[in-house]
Amino acid sequence: MTALIRAELLKLRTRSATGLLLATLTLVTLTVATSVPKAGTARGPVSLHDPGVLAGVVGIGFAVPVVFVVLLGGLAFTQEFRYGTATATYLGEPRRSRILFAKWLSLALASTIISVATLVVSVPLGVTVITARGGEVSLAPQLWQTIGAGFVVMAAYAVIGVAVGALVRNQVVAVVGVLVWMLVVEQIVIPAYPVAGRWLPGGATDAWLQLGPVLDLDDRLLPAPLGGLLLLVYTAAAVALASKLTLRRDVL
């Protein structure tokens, strides 16, 4: 299994898309880290003097690149089918469950690296911007909860991304589907219909990252622990479905 994980990580490292995604992630993180405190002072619900303002910045720092982690996970499978390398992958290890687990573990590991990169950008930049604007930085328990949840959320989305790629296999459909779902459907449904939206994966994620105040959805999201549990249930369901279909399907 170690050899398969090393091979999967090598695939990630030798794919030009990886660098592009990482660059995009950094840009998005920078944007979020600089914009949230500003919004908080001008019009948003979070004040610069709120003890949770830094946690909010860090939470947004996780919520945004989650999209790219899902795409990265999805590409792990769809690129195999797009370029025909799935054949060589399965010939090297005909027990497909091992390939699936290697992809899940390697992408979860990659998501951890991206999480660290996100924190390296969002925390110092958040502290700098909040302080520069006269705000107060507090290492409240909420900050540590958000960081812990963030790492798990990123890993969960990486696993879900791999499962989506394994299920859909068509790269264009997978990428467009993920983008439309996460950036359009959830962005509309969660704020407009929080009663239903909070049960979606995105709603569960927002709850777990305690983004209610930042998103102006306070009290309308699930409690953070329940949000976390729901996201893990979604992840487990994606794993189960992808395992079942991947082991059975012909590779033609």
Next chain:
Amino acid sequence: MTSGRDRGHASTTSRAPCAVELSDLTKWFGAVQAVDSVSAAALPGQVTALLGPNGAGKTTILRMLLGLAAPSSGTATFGGQRYDELTDPVRRVGAVLEASGWHPGRTARDHLRILATASQLPTDAPSQVLAATGLADAARRRVGEFSLGMRQRLGLAAAMLGDPDVLVLDEPTNGLDPPGMKWLREHLRRLADEGRTVLVSSHALGEVEQIADHVLVLAHGQLLRSAGLTELRAEAGVGSRVRTPQSDRLVDALEAAGHGCSAVDDDLVVDAAPEQVGELAARHGLVLHRLMPTIDLEHVFFRLIGESDQAPWSAPAERTPS
């Protein structure tokens, strides 16, 4: 003909012989039967060709053999074991199933490194197979920049990574220029002479004649014939290839005289000697643009196909699952 042709098992004995065996192999895709109870074998020391038109079921057979598609019934094994039962598959079997099995943005070396890493092969294995396939100078070039011939070589390099006992190649000659064909022919010959089992699929008769020792003729998913090339040639008899602007009338005349014929490209392949065809055409006042003896194997092949079906190059027909 190469000097090593029709020699059967090779003299090299250090390699563990591993035969490929197909037993009542059958595959249905919905209502379409792609492979129909095929039983055959490919032996060590030989190049065996799966020969048939497009849609004959060649690739489906190879994918079932390699565990990529599940047979509806029957078995396909290497030395008695299914592919997914092999403990070290890459060291037992090397396969090239499609020329596009690479990421265009990766270098040839990285492509092979990934495969070698996953199968825990020595770190110098990629360099060795790149050198053996004449790609050492292109190791750090992106595969997307490769010519078709270079990609075919890279495919073979990937198949050779684990120095396997069996090689399975799907249409390996597609897109190769004459020097590439010569290289492949000599390479496969050498690999078979080393005691490996080499199984290739092809729809091109001329190429199979140059490469194979043993031929499995397929059409519509059915195995029509399994025979050595020498055996097929011995029974071939004499045939003709003829080109005429009045093909309908010539076909009628040939059939009336009891000769079978099949359309191939712009020509007719006829089950009769050129002298007979020429005289028949003259009697009917038909114009011939070209008349030549056929390659023996081509003659046998079309006779076999003709016995199987009147339209051998068409897609498989829908049948009712039994």
